[in-house]
Amino acid sequence: MDLPVIWFVIIALLWLGYLFLEGFDFGVGMLLPVLGRDETERRVLINTIGPVWDGNEVWLLVAAGATFAAFPGWYASLFSAAYLPLLFVLLALIGRGVAFEYRGKVDSPRWRRNWDRVIVIGSWVPALGVGLVLSTNVFGLPLDARGDRVGSAFAAFQWPALLGAVAVAGFALVHGAVFLSLKTDGEIRHRARSLALRVAPVALLPLVALLVLVQSREGFTWTLVPLMLALVAVVIALLRLRVGREGQAFAGLGIALALSVVTLFGALFPDVLPSTLDVANSLTVRNAASSPYTLGVMSWVALFGTPAVLVYQGWTYWVFRKRISTAHIPPVHVP
Amino acid sequence: MDVLDIARWQFGVTTVYHFLMVPLTIGLALLVAVMQTAWYRTGKPQYLKMTKFWGKLMLINFAMGVVTGIVQEFQFGMNWSAYSRFVGDVFGAPLAMEGLLAFFVESTFLGLWIFGWERLSKRVHLACIWAFSLATMASAYFILAANSWMQHPVGIEYVNGKPQLNSIWALLTNSTVLAAFPHTIAGCFAVAGTFLVGIAAWHLARKHRTSPSDDPDRKVWFASLRLGSWVGLVAFAAVALTGDLQSKLMFEQQPMKMAAAEALCHTEKPAGFSVFAYGDVQRADCESVKSITVPALLSFLANGDFSSEVKGIEQLVGEYKTRYGANYPVDPRLGELSGKPIDYVPNLPVTYWGFRLMIGFGAIAAMAAALALWLTRRGRVPRSRWFAPVALLSIATPFLANSFGWIFTEMGRQPFVVVPNPTGVDGVWMYTAQAVSAGVTVGEALFSLIALTTVYGVLAVVEVFLLRRFVRAGVEGVMPPDRTPDSDALAFAY
Numbered sequence: 001m002d003l004p005v006i007w008f009v010i011i012a013l014l015w016l017g018y019l020f021l022e023g024f025d026f027g028v029g030m031l032l033p034v035l036g037r038d039e040t041e042r043r044v045l046i047n048t049i050g051p052v053w054d055g056n057e058v059w060l061l062v063a064a065g066a067t068f069a070a071f072p073g074w075y076a077s078l079f080s081a082a083y084l085p086l087l088f089v090l091l092a093l094i095g096r097g098v099a100f101e102y103r104g105k106v107d108s109p110r111w112r113r114n115w116d117r118v119i120v121i122g123s124w125v126p127a128l129g130v131g132l133v134l135s136t137n138v139f140g141l142p143l144d145a146r147g148d149r150v151g152s153a154f155a156a157f158q159w160p161a162l163l164g165a166v167a168v169a170g171f172a173l174v175h176g177a178v179f180l181s182l183k184t185d186g187e188i189r190h191r192a193r194s195l196a197l198r199v200a201p202v203a204l205l206p207l208v209a210l211l212v213l214v215q216s217r218e219g220f221t222w223t224l225v226p227l228m229l230a231l232v233a234v235v236i237a238l239l240r241l242r243v244g245r246e247g248q249a250f251a252g253l254g255i256a257l258a259l260s261v262v263t264l265f266g267a268l269f270p271d272v273l274p275s276t277l278d279v280a281n282s283l284t285v286r287n288a289a290s291s292p293y294t295l296g297v298m299s300w301v302a303l304f305g306t307p308a309v310l311v312y313q314g315w316t317y318w319v320f321r322k323r324i325s326t327a328h329i330p331p332v333h334v335p
Numbered sequence: 336m337d338v339l340d341i342a343r344w345q346f347g348v349t350t351v352y353h354f355l356m357v358p359l360t361i362g363l364a365l366l367v368a369v370m371q372t373a374w375y376r377t378g379k380p381q382y383l384k385m386t387k388f389w390g391k392l393m394l395i396n397f398a399m400g401v402v403t404g405i406v407q408e409f410q411f412g413m414n415w416s417a418y419s420r421f422v423g424d425v426f427g428a429p430l431a432m433e434g435l436l437a438f439f440v441e442s443t444f445l446g447l448w449i450f451g452w453e454r455l456s457k458r459v460h461l462a463c464i465w466a467f468s469l470a471t472m473a474s475a476y477f478i479l480a481a482n483s484w485m486q487h488p489v490g491i492e493y494v495n496g497k498p499q500l501n502s503i504w505a506l507l508t509n510s511t512v513l514a515a516f517p518h519t520i521a522g523c524f525a526v527a528g529t530f531l532v533g534i535a536a537w538h539l540a541r542k543h544r545t546s547p548s549d550d551p552d553r554k555v556w557f558a559s560l561r562l563g564s565w566v567g568l569v570a571f572a573a574v575a576l577t578g579d580l581q582s583k584l585m586f587e588q589q590p591m592k593m594a595a596a597e598a599l600c601h602t603e604k605p606a607g608f609s610v611f612a613y614g615d616v617q618r619a620d621c622e623s624v625k626s627i628t629v630p631a632l633l634s635f636l637a638n639g640d641f642s643s644e645v646k647g648i649e650q651l652v653g654e655y656k657t658r659y660g661a662n663y664p665v666d667p668r669l670g671e672l673s674g675k676p677i678d679y680v681p682n683l684p685v686t687y688w689g690f691r692l693m694i695g696f697g698a699i700a701a702m703a704a705a706l707a708l709w710l711t712r713r714g715r716v717p718r719s720r721w722f723a724p725v726a727l728l729s730i731a732t733p734f735l736a737n738s739f740g741w742i743f744t745e746m747g748r749q750p751f752v753v754v755p756n757p758t759g760v761d762g763v764w765m766y767t768a769q770a771v772s773a774g775v776t777v778g779e780a781l782f783s784l785i786a787l788t789t790v791y792g793v794l795a796v797v798e799v800f801l802l803r804r805f806v807r808a809g810v811e812g813v814m815p816p817d818r819t820p821d822s823d824a825l826a827f828a829y
Contacts, residue, residue, distance in 0.1 A: 042829060054441075071423075072419055316446060335812035
């Protein structure tokens with residue numbers, strides 16, 4: 001295998017890492033008003049992701065940075081062409097990050113209610129936005145020969161991409177609910193589990209539809225394999241959840257996500273960003289890649305950096321592995 | 336307004352804003368680590384209180400630094416896609432390394448530190464804040480290496496009309512970053528030192544009026560004041576020293592930037608250092624500038640020799656035209672600049688005054704730190720009424736100095752976004768006008784600028800409100816109430 005192909009795979013993995021980790025923590029944010037019936041319960045929800053959400057979000061930065069380094073043309077064209085969705089993602093992430101940190105800093109119901117709104121919006125919008133951008137990326141954008149977008153600012157908002165937006169948000173919602181059933185205790189845990197079981201058939205439908213659409217439009221024969229396996233994984237995950245095996249359900253959904261990412265990026269390959277105007281304008285693993293030297297340097301960095309990241313991020317989850325319930329929430333102490 | 340102007344405004348607004356949070360985080364992170372180490376070693380309660388108090392302020396500020404940082408990474412692709420395409424082979428690497436080697440460490444270990452009180456062993460918990468602190472500095476190094484490459488491209492060859500990296504080592508040891516990194520880090524500690532001095536002086540003055548002399552919190556504020564003033568003073572000395580190194584380098588690497596910093600129109604031998612200009616510092620007519628100068632000082636600052644020659648703007652414009660061309664290429668994407676003469680002179684009022692305000696505000700902050708040190712000598716407690724308000728006001732000065740420093744260094748390299756390296760590979764430079772995204776509409780760019788500026792403005796109000804609240808509350812606001820031993824409650828929760 002050659003370096004550009006390896007880097008295509010690494011970028012797919014970075015997106016997977018992002019969708020997996022921040023997916024469920026978006027889900028927690030979306031469910032804040034649904035599962036958190038009072039202030040203490042809302043604090044339980046927020047504290048399940050308190051120590052980790054920032055580390056999860058770095059996966060987005062690294063996915064974007066690695067794309068910049070390994071495929072500058074891809075980074076440049078995608079980010080400038082999908083301008084508005086990315087701007088909304090940015091605005092939402094700004095609000096969300098600040099909201100977690102500032103929400104508990106003033107003891108006032110109004111203050112907390114406002115930040116809760118920011119968390120909810122700040123969790124829906126980036127999930128939708130990232131879903132939109134990634135699926136637009138698979139279906140293509142109207143790019144000219146230099147890789148610049150031709151046409152309106154809303155070129156990214158085509159219906160297949162909108163389906164992708166709902167697909168990612170729906171998955172995040174279900175994964176978040178399962179995560180909460182795994183990380184909380186008491187009544188919330190049961191509510192989270194039954195909610196996951198109730199909404200999953202509807203919320204996961206867009207993802208299935210997206211995969212089928214991608215397969216029929218852009219897919220190869222082999223991408224049918226991960227697609228089918230993804231469906232199987234979803235079904236198994238939900239069956240395990242029914243019998244109360246929350247950990248297995250969480251892992252099963254993670255595997256389904258991984259197989260979905262394989263299907264999407266598999267269907268994209270060897271393009272990295274197709275042009276809908278002219279196949280000759282499409283950015284490919286070949287014509288958008290950095291030089292072998294740069295890819296080589298980045299490979300060494302990734303080879304040593306990534307295992308370390310996995311180890312210490314994994315350790316964080318281990319340190320904060322205990323389930324949280326309303327009994328664990330200390331009283332508010334602020335000036 | 337076209338996309339170019341809007342994109343430049345957005346870069347300016349978001350970068351200056353981001354760099355208000357960054358230096359305070361970098362500076363406070365290390366100081367908090369030092370405080371916690373002191374607590375770990377001695378077990379004295381005042382060090383724990385210091386750790387908690389300054390740590391809390393650091394966290395309130397850090398949240399804003401993180402979220403405004405994401406914008407920085409995304410806007411290269413969104414607004415500056417032509418730039419990203421041109422330099423991506425080189426410039427993307429340090430950015431990706433920053434994410435993988437620094438941001439992950441930063442975010443993960445800070446999470447462990449915030450929530451790890453009483454859950455991790457004291458030793459491991461202490462290690463977390465040190466890991467965080469080192470990672471903030473590592474991230475500064477990578478991003479400054481990227482910026483320094485734009486100021487002085489090295490480690491490359493020119494292939495198919497684009498720079499291609501051929502030595503990551505050369506990029507990471509660029510003489511420009513070796514000077515910029517210590518200068519910037521010293522600027523960060525100047526901010527943190529002054530921050531400690533201002534807030535501690537205010538609390539000390541309040542304690543002096545309201546609490547008995549055996550109030551244990553007095554120790555907290557006194558120790559913070561002493562620490563802050565030492566850190567501030569050392570940092571300012573380091574800023575000056577590294578600034579001198581950096582400007583000598585700039586006279587070689589970007590002579591136009593330095594001539595613009597001095598509004599030096601004609602080549603002079605020896606050249607005087609302009610202290611204050613009172614004429615009209617305008618680019619079109621630098622004849623009308625009159626200034627108070629120190630004879631031959633500029634020659635010394637530039638070359639370490641009082642009698643040497645320093646090139647003026649006029650001569651440099653001629654040289655740049657010969658070397659890099661008199662006109663922009665004919666390209667419809669350049670809009671009205673296509674085929675037009677290139678203006679090689681940066682915006683003189685901005686560079687000239689930016690440079691002076693940077694030095695001036697830095698000097699004021701240094702004096703405040705020195706004053707604080709003098710007033711607290713041998714355990715004395717400052718008695719005068721005016722010291723606390725002055726110290727509180729001085730908190731703003733290193734922030735301003737940093738901002739003007741960045742405005743100067745980024746505006747001073749115009750019209751280039753990638754400045755040609757006079758001794759480097761031929762052909763590697765890029766005009767800012769060529770760097771902007773061609774497919775982005777004015778509507779999108781303007782919406783982005785307005786939306787980000789509005790959100791940043793609102794969040795600035797919120798952050799200052801929260802900081803003020805926690806500052807006023809002092810130690811009581813951050814020390815957790817005593818818990819019953821059988822309680823299940825977490826030591827810390829959002």
